[in-house]
Amino acid sequence: MEQNVEQVLSSFRQLVRKISSYHEALGLLGWDLRTGAPRKGAEMRADTIGMLSTEVFKLSISEEMGSYIDFLSRSEIFDQLSDIDQRSVTECRKEYERSQKVPPEKIQKYSSLTTHAQTVWEEAKHNNDFQGFEPMLAEIVDMNREFIDYWGVKDTRYDTLLDMYEPDMTVAKLDAVFDRLKSRLVPLLQKIQESSDKPDNSFLKQEYDLKKQEEIGLFLLEQMGYDFQAGRLDESEHPFATGLNPGDVRITTHYYPEDLMSAIFSSLHEGGHALYEQNISADLVGTPLATGTSMGIHESQSRFWENIVGRSRVFWDHYYDKLQSLFPDQLADVTKEQFYRAANMVENSLIRIEADELTYNLHIIVRYEIEKMIFNENLAVADLPKVWNSKYEEYLGITPPNDAQGVLQDVHWSGGDFGYFASYSLGNMYAAQITQTMRKELPEFEQWIAAGDLLPIKEWLSDKIYRYGKSRTPSELIMAITGEELNPDYLADYLEEKYTEIYKL
Amino acid sequence: MEQNVEQVLSSFRQLVRKISSYHEALGLLGWDLRTGAPRKGAEMRADTIGMLSTEVFKLSISEEMGSYIDFLSRSEIFDQLSDIDQRSVTECRKEYERSQKVPPEKIQKYSSLTTHAQTVWEEAKHNNDFQGFEPMLAEIVDMNREFIDYWGVKDTRYDTLLDMYEPDMTVAKLDAVFDRLKSRLVPLLQKIQESSDKPDNSFLKQEYDLKKQEEIGLFLLEQMGYDFQAGRLDESEHPFATGLNPGDVRITTHYYPEDLMSAIFSSLHEGGHALYEQNISADLVGTPLATGTSMGIHESQSRFWENIVGRSRVFWDHYYDKLQSLFPDQLADVTKEQFYRAANMVENSLIRIEADELTYNLHIIVRYEIEKMIFNENLAVADLPKVWNSKYEEYLGITPPNDAQGVLQDVHWSGGDFGYFASYSLGNMYAAQITQTMRKELPEFEQWIAAGDLLPIKEWLSDKIYRYGKSRTPSELIMAITGEELNPDYLADYLEEKYTEIYKL
Known part of the structure; x- marks a missing residue:
């Protein structure tokens, strides 16, 4: 390798190592806050986390980073790199380009919005008041729609969001996978509900x-x-x-x-x-x-x-x-x-995080289909409760008695994490x-x-x-x-076999 | 206040706040390492601490910091500032000037040296081998002598080191204070040792x-x-x-x-x-x-x-x-x-950290006098054990049987913390x-x-x-x-009264 390539590579490695160190510090600050940090230090702690997050974000979109990536991505140079260096460059370029595409003031605004939305969501959930959360959720959705425009659309608009959590995952793939899964799990759940030989878990x-x-x-x-x-x-x-x-x-x-x-x-x-x-x-x-x-x-x-x-x-x-x-x-x-x-x-309960191994997937499919409607069919935020409830009735056979136990139950949307839910079922x-x-x-x-x-x-x-x-x-x-490739039948086979035996179907 | 002053002041405050946030993160990383961090993460943790320390040091000597300090220190501007802002500027200027005076490569070298010295000292103490630590300690002393030249000498050379831990403390003041204290505590200790009515602490x-x-x-x-x-x-x-x-x-x-x-x-x-x-x-x-x-x-x-x-x-x-x-x-x-x-x-034990309220001060006076000799009278590092032992005999009436229980007992010198010991007795x-x-x-x-x-x-x-x-x-x-001003008689009075009663002198 030429002298110059070695030098840039070494500087690039130092920079990504520095970014890793910031992440380590941020990881510890967050862990500590959730496991036992004194209450009265929480406000200053939030400042510190905010400051370090900003610093590490600046590094990842810095001119320095840009110049290393540009140089190391030139095919005659990239081809000489080790697998690890190639993958590191690719990973950094992905984040760099994503961040470069959105004006910094939008990122700033979105960050404040989602921080604030967390509190508003908590209160709305507590008061069972979807209207109280709706305007802010609509704003978060709108900003995500804007971001999709900045980032660019591959196949469908929702694909752009899915890719953030599951690289290369698309609506085309997920639709097929989830439809297949749904077609096997919904009837299985019905049979289980009709079983006359149910377990008793009261002793737990x-x-x-x-x-x-x-x-x-x-x-x-x-x-x-x-x-x-x-x-x-x-x-x-x-x-x-x-x-x-x-x-x-x-x-x-x-x-x-x-x-x-x-x-x-x-x-x-x-x-x-x-x-x-x-x-x-x-x-x-x-x-x-x-x-x-x-x-x-x-x-x-x-x-x-x-x-x-x-x-x-x-x-x-x-x-x-x-x-x-x-x-x-x-x-x-x-x-x-x-x-x-x-x-x-x-x-067939209402709450995702309390769900069993089988129904969990149906909770996820509801969310996936709704998110897809939001971004690919412009479903209005005001209509979310209605759509949510009808899908719960269709797949799980129950209708939430209120929005707190329905559309307001999850923290994800208040943080803008659209595209995340699918991961649980993919898992x-x-x-x-x-x-x-x-x-x-x-x-x-x-x-x-x-x-x-x-x-x-x-x-x-x-x-x-x-x-x-x-x-x-x-x-x-x-x-x-x-x-x-990903094949949903293995999960369906596993669940069918397991529950057929347990519920003596 | 003029617009421009307000602006610089606001930027200055933001910068010092950022520095505070780094210190908070560093504080937590250090606390965690000492209270329960997993052993296998220690190496990466050391890197992270090193990286953040470097970042915060860079901020404190940055051009940005220099320009704020210069501007805010102009007397016509400084006089308009609040007490807190004045003191903040003064504090930052002190650190800025101190750091600017030493070439960065010397600071880097000193930092590696003292990190390494910690391990060498531990081993030397463990093996009761002063010679094993001597060359490195000599190097640390030499670099401190060099730093004193960079930082500048006020009255005596050792004053420059004392001032880092206790602002405005000088050899002139401390000599008087410690001589007085010694003249009262050494006879008190002798009387206590001669007392026939001693406490029994075996039940503890x-x-x-x-x-x-x-x-x-x-x-x-x-x-x-x-x-x-x-x-x-x-x-x-x-x-x-x-x-x-x-x-x-x-x-x-x-x-x-x-x-x-x-x-x-x-x-x-x-x-x-x-x-x-x-x-x-x-x-x-x-x-x-x-x-x-x-x-x-x-x-x-x-x-x-x-x-x-x-x-x-x-x-x-x-x-x-x-x-x-x-x-x-x-x-x-x-x-x-x-x-x-x-x-x-x-x-009258050999080990400072196990000492009681009275003899503790004598342990400190030994160290103060030795450090003063090192920096004001060029005492050679090779002569430290001899001087140490003779002072222990003189003030505490005991001679260490070996260097592990003598001159090698404290961690401070391996970290280059000359000037620190006095603080304990000042306290x-x-x-x-x-x-x-x-x-x-x-x-x-x-x-x-x-x-x-x-x-x-x-x-x-x-x-x-x-x-x-x-x-x-x-x-x-x-x-x-x-x-x-600081008056050692209050401590001597307090100890005399207390022990006269306890030991029925």
């Missing part, structure tokens, strides 16, 4: 000691290979995972005294996110590639560990004895089978599809789980997914692992 | 439950007015206090199973530092003045609460019953008087002098403590010291509060 709602809940959570995290030398478990209002760097990936959970499974499943869920970030290859540290490749792939890992492993019969074949011995008063008379069925109860579909390959390549898959030997599973996932971080796109990964 | 070295130690620590912090809405207590290897902003001032302690008083006194000590930072006026937030005015004044507050309050007879008159009821097995047969005497045991002297005034202005001082009513004392200190932050110099504060 007794009083469960919080210390013991923590004990089992820590134990299961260790079992799945979460590295406590590279992370820690804390409590927060809502569980989350945050990766400061692969050596520091923290998770949180929330313990409820009268709900045994909430903390257990959230620990497995966040633990799945964390395994991904902890096992990213050391080569990628300090580059923009040292993170999960997309929201959908990230979610596939949390849902793999929470649902496919953590809600499986073989998992509790092994771990139920331990759980029972921790809570003899509550579980002594509960059989493994009763417990397994209770942990897999299906309910479920990716997870099922990847599992199908894993079962072929690791025929001992079920025996291992039944023996409490989860580490070979973690190793396989590290090898196929985790280590690559963002250096492979979601579709490259899925194709390389499973040999085919 | 039984096994004490850690949870209960935490309970009493939290209770006492609450009693002294530490605001848990604006702070939190954690554990760390060495106790410390860190103020991210007045709404977020955190403290740590360390619990030892076989030492009852260590965690209690360290909580009172760090709590004293924290009361100072929590009660800084809101006007100063986001300026360089929102911190303690000097190391000496800061230390006066930690030592006031730890020693003058926390080691007083009236304090334990009130709180001993509670302590006894927490630890009945260990303390049932121990009277208040026995406990009070044990908590005030004097021992003791300031505390005694301020207490003398407090007793006059608050005649109920002792009754309040005896009644467990500590808040009026905190209020008085907030009013006289805390709220001002760095907007008053140490000498301004001491003069305003006590009406005279």
Whole structure:
């Protein structure tokens, strides 16, 4: 390589490393705020987060960054670069170009708007007052419509938003996938509702000691290979995972005294996110590639560990004895089978975040279809409650009694995160599809789980997914692992098989 | 004020606020590293801290900062500014000029040197090998000698270093003060050693439950007015206090199973530092003045609460019953008087950080005199062990059996912190002098403590010291509060009176 290329490359690497360091600081400031920062410091903390966010944004769109990207993107130079450098340049160029296209004052305005909207949404939800949120939501939608114009439209306008969370995902692909999924899940849900042999989960709602809940959570995290030398478990209002760097990936959970499974499943869920970030290859540290490749792939890992492993019969074949011995008063008379069925109860409830493995996807499809209507068919914000309610009736067989339990339930739109929801269901579909390959390549898959030997599973996932971080796109990964594109039938097959057995359909 | 002045002032304020935000982030990154950050993230964390430190240093010596300071310092403009703005400008100018005087590559070199020296010192101390540390220490001393040339000499060369930690403190002042103190404390210590009626503190070295130690620590912090809405207590290897902003001032302690008083006194000590930072006026937030005015004044507050309050007879008159009821097995047969005497045991030990209220000052005087010899009389680094040992023999009547327990014991010199040690004794002297005034202005001082009513004392200190932050110099504060300059006799009087009674001299 020429001297000059080496120099620019070295400066470019330094700059992206600096950006990584800012993200690490921001990650810690945010983690601290949610896990135990003193209340009276919150205002100054918000300022500090705002300041550092602005600094890192400035770096990512700086002239310096622009000149490195321009130079390193010239094909005769780009072709000489290593795979990691090429992917880093591409990633930075993507963000640089996206940000350059929108006038800075619009970005500023949008940032204030969405910060303010959070509070307005909270209040509107609290008061069950959609009209109170409507004008602001309309403004957020309008600004997103404007941004789509700035960023440019590929196929449909909504594609531009989807691509931010799931690179290369399109309405054309998702329509096909979700229609297929819907066509199989809606009838399955109907059959389940008609089943006369339903599980009883009332014993999960007794009083469960919080210390013991923590004990089992820590134990299961260790079992799945979460590295406590590279992370820690804390409590927060809502569980989350945050990766400061692969050596520091923290998770949180929330313990409820009268709900045994909430903390257990959230620990497995966040633990799945964390395994991904902890096992990213050391080569990628300090580059923009040292993170999960997309929201959908990230979610596939949390849902793999929470649902496919953590809600499986073989998992509790092994771990139920331990759980029972921790809570003899509550579980002594509960059989493994009763417990397994209770942990897999299906309910067509109104609230997404409380939904089971099956109906969750229907909650997502409702949101996907509505967002698509907003951006591709100019659905008016004022009409959202009506459309929301009719889709809930159609897919889940229930109509929300009010907007607080309907269209106002999620935080996402107040933050302008249109295009995000699909990730949750993509996660479920990716997870099922990847599992199908894993079962072929690791025929001992079920025996291992039944023996409490989860580490070979973690190793396989590290090898196929985790280590690559963002250096492979979601579709490259899925194709390389499973040999085919995203296919919703694996999820539908898995759910059909599982629930046919549980509900004796 | 003219338009232009307003504009520059506003930009200046924004810049110093940005600097404050960086310090908040750095404070949290450091706190986290010492209280529970995962081990495997430490290397990347060090990078992040290094990067943000460099950024904030660049801001403080930026052309932008230089131009604001130049403009705002013009006397016709400076005179129009508010007191806070004047003090902010002065503070920034001081740091700006100091940093400008040294070539950046020297600062860079010094920073690497002292980072590296930390590890070398630790190893040398561990191996009791002064020669292993000597070359590096000599280099650090040489660079400090060079820096003194860059920064300029006022009266003696060592003054230039003292001024960094205690503005306006000089060898001339300290020589007088320490000579006086030494002349009174050395004979007092001899009398104590000859006393035939010594306390027994063996009962403090039984096994004490850690949870209960935490309970009493939290209770006492609450009693002294530490605001848990604006702070939190954690554990760390060495106790410390860190103020991210007045709404977020955190403290740590360390619990030892076989030492009852260590965690209690360290909580009172760090709590004293924290009361100072929590009660800084809101006007100063986001300026360089929102911190303690000097190391000496800061230390006066930690030592006031730890020693003058926390080691007083009236304090334990009130709180001993509670302590006894927490630890009945260990303390049932121990009277208040026995406990009070044990908590005030004097021992001429070798180690500064384990020293009592009296001998602590002699440990400091040894270090002060040696540092003065290094910088004012060119004492060679190779001669340090010899000088150290002879001064310990002279003032404390003991000779260290090896360098690990002698000249190698402190971390300070490996970090280049020459001039810092004096602050500890200054803290003791300031505390005694301020207490003398407090007793006059608050005649109920002792009754309040005896009644467990500590808040009026905190209020008085907030009013006289805390709220001002760095907007008053140490000498301004001491003069305003006590009406005279630093006077070592208050400390000597206090110690003589206290120990004459305890040791029945």
